[in-house]
Amino acid sequence: MTKVAIVYYSGYGHTDVQAKAVAEGAKGVDGTEVNLLKLPDDGELDDAAWAALDAADAIVYGSPTYMGGPAWQFKRFADASSKPWFTQNWKDKIAGGFTTSATVNGDKFSTIQYFITLSQQHGQLWCGVGLMPSNTKADGPEKLNWTGGYSGLLAIAPSDSAPEEYPTGGDLDTARAYGKRLAEVASR
Numbered sequence: 001m002t003k004v005a006i007v008y009y010s011g012y013g014h015t016d017v018q019a020k021a022v023a024e025g026a027k028g029v030d031g032t033e034v035n036l037l038k039l040p041d042d043g044e045l046d047d048a049a050w051a052a053l054d055a056a057d058a059i060v061y062g063s064p065t066y067m068g069g070p071a072w073q074f075k076r077f078a079d080a081s082s083k084p085w086f087t088q089n090w091k092d093k094i095a096g097g098f099t100t101s102a103t104v105n106g107d108k109f110s111t112i113q114y115f116i117t118l119s120q121q122h123g124q125l126w127c128g129v130g131l132m133p134s135n136t137k138a139d140g141p142e143k144l145n146w147t148g149g150y151s152g153l154l155a156i157a158p159s160d161s162a163p164e165e166y167p168t169g170g171d172l173d174t175a176r177a178y179g180k181r182l183a184e185v186a187s188r
Contacts (some may be wrong), residue, residue: 002032002187004179005053008062009039009073013163014100015064018155022060024099025179032183043076054084058094058186059124061115062181063157065101068110078118081184085122094186096127098153098175100167110154127185129153129178134170142169145176153178 001066004026010016016038023034035052037045043055061069071077084090097115099108119126128151134143147154153175157166167175 002029002058002183003035003056004032004058004060004183004186005035005037005056006060007037007039007045007053007077008060008098009043009064009071009077010062011064011066011071012046012157014155014157014161014166015062015098017163018098018100018153018167018171018175019062020060021175022179022182023054025176025181026183028176029183029187030181031187039073039077041073043073043103044080045077050084054089056093058096058127058182059090059119060182061095061097061118063111064141065099065106065108065111068107070099070111070114076188081118081122083133087142091123093122093124094127094182095122095124096152096180096182098155100155100157100171102157102159104147104156108149108154109151112149112154114165115152120167126151129174131174131177141171144170145174146170147174
């Protein structure tokens with residue numbers, strides 16, 4: 001059985017929707033077990049969550065992009081991950097990441113880059129989205145990878161939207177495709 005752990009923070013619920021779509025895609029791969037580990041508002045995980053991360057074949061990081069980087073709750077988790085770093089518990093596990101913000105750009109890549117750096121500190125193997133962008137005049141938000149993310153999964157949720165409204169369409173389809181890819185790569 002392939003185990004995928006998705007550890008993430010969601011401030012307003014939009015990143016939670018994105019995380020669930022990644023999980024849905026991963027669960028679509030036979031023999032995959034998914035653990036959704038939502039960080040609480042204090043950014044601290046319990047012992048069971050840390051054990052799930054240690055047991056995972058793939059760890060997927062997620063956070064909204066706030067002021068050009070991950071939420072402080074995610075950073076608190078990342079700092080606490082120095083304990084498994086000392087013993088290299090996550091070495092050679094597949095890693096991936098996702099983020100959402102209110103604007104098309106919103107400096108989302110800074111958050112993805114943070115996840116990549118964190119994964120490399122742990123000796124993980126980074127897995128990008130693996131999809132071509134939808135970048136013609138005929139393409140829009142309903143298309144796969146319309147935000148054009150290669151390194152990690154990107155989504156848009158306008159600041160005045162509810163989680164039931166955004167992310168939507170192509171962003172969620174891309175999240176499902178990415179979850180499936182991560183599970184398939186981890187199963188190899």
